[in-house]
Amino acid sequence: MHIRVTVWGEYVHEKKHKAVSDLYPKGMHSCIADALNQDPDIRASCATLDQPEHGLTEEVLRNTDVLTWWGHAAHSEVEDRIVERVHARVLEGMGLIVFHSGHNAKIFKKLMGHNCKLVWREAGEKERLWVCNPGHAIAQGLPTYFEIEHEEMYGEPFGIPNPDEVVFISWFAGGEAFRSGVTYRRGAGKLFYFRPGHETYPTFHQKEVQLVIKNAVKWAKPEGHFTWSSPNRGIDQSLEPLTVHGSSVH
């Protein structure tokens, strides 16, 4: 049984900026999917903003174990009904991995219940990611730290709920530190936010980054499935004998 991954890419800057298309000629999503498909346990496909329903139809999502999300320039163009659909699927059990500027994606803010704001600087500075818990599934095979030679800086305060787990924190050459790998559970679904991934740098070509993503996919695959509802368990179905008191507004 493969883990079925859908790699979602906004695919806007790759078509507009030569600096980006030089690095990711088939789009960043293709680079990520290609890396994942080198793992025999994973089968990754792509979906992009410009497709009907942004490539995230009911059927695609029903057959997705883990969705990864990269977006930056066009968050507002993602239709609300698709965001609702993805949100419901995460609560039902689909894993979600959000990269970098996806902190500002509708789906991430909706799941966090937060504004997800942060400080930033685009200087191509060095980022060094430290592993906070080397026993965590997402850190397997990594050294104590790894470096990304050129990245955009993200700084605290990062507007997120306190994470279930902080897996990585980053050191930036310009002087900042950041919680750069954090996990959450939402309903039946597991979430991982991973900070790196700016489009003007070759981050997604880097082996350590690809390893983190593979690990995260395996960690985030569904533990189970649950369709949430708000059923009335009527008086006739009560598990212990009851006498009704008071009136009803229903």
Added chain:
Amino acid sequence: MHIRVTVWGEYVHEKKHKAVSDLYPKGMHSCIADALNQDPDIRASCATLDQPEHGLTEEVLRNTDVLTWWGHAAHSEVEDRIVERVHARVLEGMGLIVFHSGHNAKIFKKLMGHNCKLVWREAGEKERLWVCNPGHAIAQGLPTYFEIEHEEMYGEPFGIPNPDEVVFISWFAGGEAFRSGVTYRRGAGKLFYFRPGHETYPTFHQKEVQLVIKNAVKWAKPEGHFTWSSPNRGIDQSLEPLTVHGSSVH
């Protein structure tokens, strides 16, 4: 310095159902505010759905330390822009206490990032609330447990993120158990969800319930204030010397 509380009431069922207006002739919000105003450290006012901007103008919220929320019949009538405003104020530091069917309020679901679904039964059965941590601020002055003679039942699964703290869990005569008092921090703001409070029962007249609400108000009062933003910390402002690498999409 008083804690300035705004008690928000939907105020719909009180005008439609005699069973409700008999219990709460001036509305449930008035009952809650009256109870709070017996505490010399608290100054509580009311706001209702039918007022302009639902009584939650920028000025009202700016002068609110803790907002309490009761709604049931008309969640969908709460305007999205007001929900956004309340959400932003919570992240800035305002405390929020949500009662009972407020689990389904737009503001609660937005802050939770979840569907907040649950199982329910309206039979006026006994609810017994157990204190999980008697040292918690919200449990001060309470006995080991207290009973509400007649309440609506809420059952698990309750569609919420795992709470920061579970302060109360409930036992129901009909056979269910429920996490009935849970806390969260979101940004600078503190949240408390309190399960009891069905409109056809005199719950908000009960001393133990009023004590929980007073305690929760004191616990949720702002620790600080922070206006979130996403500033660019430019290269010229970097704290350590930097050489710029790569191109920019900004």
Added chain:
Amino acid sequence: MHIRVTVWGEYVHEKKHKAVSDLYPKGMHSCIADALNQDPDIRASCATLDQPEHGLTEEVLRNTDVLTWWGHAAHSEVEDRIVERVHARVLEGMGLIVFHSGHNAKIFKKLMGHNCKLVWREAGEKERLWVCNPGHAIAQGLPTYFEIEHEEMYGEPFGIPNPDEVVFISWFAGGEAFRSGVTYRRGAGKLFYFRPGHETYPTFHQKEVQLVIKNAVKWAKPEGHFTWSSPNRGIDQSLEPLTVHGSSVH
């Protein structure tokens, strides 16, 4: 690759009380191990208090992926050096599942950093366990709730750190509610405390209980391994150029 489970049993009451030996003639540990060994992915062995080193030698623990723990009458007879050894192995990645009166075991209190106290009553009353998150790995295959016809009651307050996740809460016929299935991560290791399992009732023969234990074993299996240490990263190994300031006490 099987998950290698060591089922630890205190094995005292089974030899002293006919009521217990009638239910568990080969000991409670054998009942648990037999149930686990019906799963083709699991290979379970037993260890007991009366063995040398309580059956938990360095070699046994090195070859244990998940340890389960049941004790009641003889917590104080467990040697501290063995507790230290198990503790270190959990932090290195070994899963740990603690049952019922194991809440009072040295290893559980040590990992919790808490007193783990609770209220109790031995009346053979009905316990009904509710699933708080049906999407959780430990709840897979279970119905919304399941009942244990006769169990000892445990009541709140339960002296534990707020759990990472509350998977089950219990309703008791006598009127109490309890957080009866809770998870924690400690270092590289995952922990699950499961409330049921009193020795005078056939709890471990029950299908739903056995399913919970199997699920918990699969959930708790090591995600990775990490040997903790406190290394000095000397000035000559620093990742960025440094000038030494001040004197040293080392």
Added chain:
Amino acid sequence: MHIRVTVWGEYVHEKKHKAVSDLYPKGMHSCIADALNQDPDIRASCATLDQPEHGLTEEVLRNTDVLTWWGHAAHSEVEDRIVERVHARVLEGMGLIVFHSGHNAKIFKKLMGHNCKLVWREAGEKERLWVCNPGHAIAQGLPTYFEIEHEEMYGEPFGIPNPDEVVFISWFAGGEAFRSGVTYRRGAGKLFYFRPGHETYPTFHQKEVQLVIKNAVKWAKPEGHFTWSSPNRGIDQSLEPLTVHGSSVH
């Protein structure tokens, strides 16, 4: 009502190393207590290792709202019975603030249930502390970040349970990042670990550090008091009618 603080100091290196006594002629504890006593809401006293019962008698602890802890050279000389006493008082409601090398103190490891190991380097390098949640009580009055010109470095992985809240993370000139301000609740007590405070640097003389400690004292003051026990709630005291089933081992 003042907040009654006991500032505990190991007071060993101050007597052995001139570099330390030059900075803290009356001991580090006196420096901390003097700073706290400038706040009209706080009344701080000192206790040291060399006093009978390390200055932490039953009476002293009974009259302590918040205990602060600094130790480094002599953790093993702290008597276990005093550690037990402090531990019990924290669970009962006393706040605890642990500084720097106190990560290795018996009381901190006991409360964490963890080894609390970390990486270190004594080079007097620059530490820059970033505020992760500017709305948190402990961050009030602080700028976005503050710098300590010379500090010992602590690096990840830090062997602690995932914190309830990460208030600060540190950037070090030598290239590391660290979770340097973390909170926990244990029973009725609140804990704050604050990383800085090496004895060969004037850290505790710095205004920002003193402000953090004052804020932490106010945050950690008891919300309530609870004496934990494991009472039997007998069948005759059950809240709902019960018929006894099965035999008893008690």
